[in-house]
Amino acid sequence: MSSSSALTLAEAIENRRSLHKLSDDVTVANSRIEEIIHHAVLYSPTPFNCQSGRTVLLVKDEHKKFWDLAREVAQATAPPQLFEKVYEPRIKMFRAAYGTGGDFVFVQILFYDDISALEGMEQKWPMLKDAFPKWLDHANGMLQYAVWTMLAAEGLGCNLQHYNPMIDARVSQQLNIPATWSLKAQMVFGKPDGPPMQEKQFDPVESRALTYGA
Numbered sequence: 001m002s003s004s005s006a007l008t009l010a011e012a013i014e015n016r017r018s019l020h021k022l023s024d025d026v027t028v029a030n031s032r033i034e035e036i037i038h039h040a041v042l043y044s045p046t047p048f049n050c051q052s053g054r055t056v057l058l059v060k061d062e063h064k065k066f067w068d069l070a071r072e073v074a075q076a077t078a079p080p081q082l083f084e085k086v087y088e089p090r091i092k093m094f095r096a097a098y099g100t101g102g103d104f105v106f107v108q109i110l111f112y113d114d115i116s117a118l119e120g121m122e123q124k125w126p127m128l129k130d131a132f133p134k135w136l137d138h139a140n141g142m143l144q145y146a147v148w149t150m151l152a153a154e155g156l157g158c159n160l161q162h163y164n165p166m167i168d169a170r171v172s173q174q175l176n177i178p179a180t181w182s183l184k185a186q187m188v189f190g191k192p193d194g195p196p197m198q199e200k201q202f203d204p205v206e207s208r209a210l211t212y213g214a
């Protein structure tokens with residue numbers, strides 16, 4: 001896969017941030033975004049190479065329909081105060097283009113696990129049965145991280161959202177998602193249009209990453 005970025009991997013890891021202020025002025029082609037996702041899906045690790053991760057890329061109208069649906073479900077599900085204070089403004093932010101007042105063209109990726117991968121593994125390694133669902137989660141996080149870091153290296157701003165499980169049934173119906181796919185996260189992205197919402201604080205690394213035997 002060709003890279004349009006001269007960043008080292010360490011720099012790409014450091015530069016990746018949660019960016020919520022995004023504009024619709026994205027010059028990266030959808031084909032390039034697909035290439036990045038396909039690369040991450042192919043090469044991210046999974047337990048026993050079960051290849052459980054799935055993605056759905058939503059662009060333009062499909063992204064818009066997704067947030068309309070999320071708003072509808074949140075309004076019907078959340079206590080009214082929570083909806084007004086938290087869900088409504090956030091969903092508006094993800095749905096609407098920043099600063100331009102125009103129609104949004106943000107894009108996003110839905111991350112799924114195909115839980116049918118569990119069956120074969122559970123039969124083969126029954127003693128690990130309890131661990132497999134957690135490991136699928138770990139693997140999905142790795143996939144999300146690979147996509148996030150590569151999109152950021154491409155100059156795109158991303159943020160990670162979790163409107164699941166509230167929206168699962170409706171999204172599955174709207175997008176005709178296979179019954180064995182379990183929604184894990186949603187990643188919204190666009191052109192960065194401002195700094196991260198919060199300054200990032202770092203706890204001392206020495207107490208978080210230990211070395212023995214050196």
Ligand SMILES: Cc1cc2nc3c(=O)[nH]c(=O)nc-3n(C[C@H](O)[C@H](O)[C@H](O)COP(=O)(O)O)c2cc1C
Pocket residue numbers: 016017018019159160161162196200
């Ligand atoms: C597993 C996981 C779940 C997260 N869930 C959300 C979320 O639901 N909404 C959100 O805005 N950010 C979410 N984030 C982003 C974190 O808040 C963010 O990564 C953290 O504050 C560090 O900031 P940074 O991403 O800019 O380095 C999540 C991050 C991780 C790793």
